[in-house]
Amino acid sequence: MLVLMCEAGGHRYAIDTSHVVEVVSHVRSQRVVEASERSGDMFAYRGRATPLVDLSLLTTGEPCPRRWNSRIIIARAGAEDHHQRFGLLAERVTTAVIDGQIPDRPASDCSGLSATGPVLLDEHGMFRLVDPTRLLGADGRDVLAPIEPEGTS
Numbered sequence: 571m572l573v574l575m576c577e578a579g580g581h582r583y584a585i586d587t588s589h590v591v592e593v594v595s596h597v598r599s600q601r602v603v604e605a606s607e608r609s610g611d612m613f614a615y616r617g618r619a620t621p622l623v624d625l626s627l628l629t630t631g632e633p634c635p636r637r638w639n640s641r642i643i644i645a646r647a648g649a650e651d652h653h654q655r656f657g658l659l660a661e662r663v664t665t666a667v668i669d670g671q672i673p674d675r676p677a678s679d680c681s682g683l684s685a686t687g688p689v690l691l692d693e694h695g696m697f698r699l700v701d702p703t704r705l706l707g708a709d710g711r712d713v714l715a716p717i718e719p720e721g722t723s
Contacts (some may be wrong), residue, residue: 573668574643575697576660579630582697583660583680584668589702591655593643593663596636613657617645620656629706634659645702658702668692668699 573584574593599611599622611622622642626634634640642657668690687699 571668573666573699574663575666576625576641576643576663578624578626578628578634578660579632581629582695583625583629583700584666584697585643585645585658585700585702587665589592589645589647591646594642594644594657596640596659613642615655620644620655620657622659623662623705625658627706629656634661637661639663647703656702666692 572587573695574587574590575582575584577583594615597613599613602612611624612619613622614620624634626632639662640659640664641661642653642659643663645658646653646655648654652665687701687704689698691697
């Protein structure tokens with residue numbers, strides 16, 4: 571499986587590229603007043619207001635530092651026939667292949683981040699495989715709700 575590897579809060583994550591639209595440089599975002607503390611920024615992407623979720627803030631409670639290597643992963647969340655795009659802010663985004671590493675069942679998890687996916691291991695250490703839809707959880711989906719699903723306009 572081809573994935574995007576990234577970091578957030580000093581931890582490594584992988585996202586299956588089937589969920590990824592593209593990767594863009596960090597851009598200026600604006601806070602949405604009604605949004606939750608964990609996922610409440612918007613940015614302009616291809617002429618549309620698009621939700622921006624800070625992976626570091628979501629997983630560790632600390633915001634992603636605004637560095638030259640911070641990137642926005644444009645991802646799809648939701649069902650295959652009704653998905654929405656959002657930006658996922660992370661650091662050090664690269665590609666990798668992780669074939670054969672996905673276990674039949676997720677490892678037990680005591681960190682409270684089981685919704686992000688299974689813990690896997692490669693030559694650089696541990697990382698989590700992220701499903702963008704599961705990652706957002708209920709309050710993340712609330713941020714996406716006011717945005718039109720892809721292909722409806």
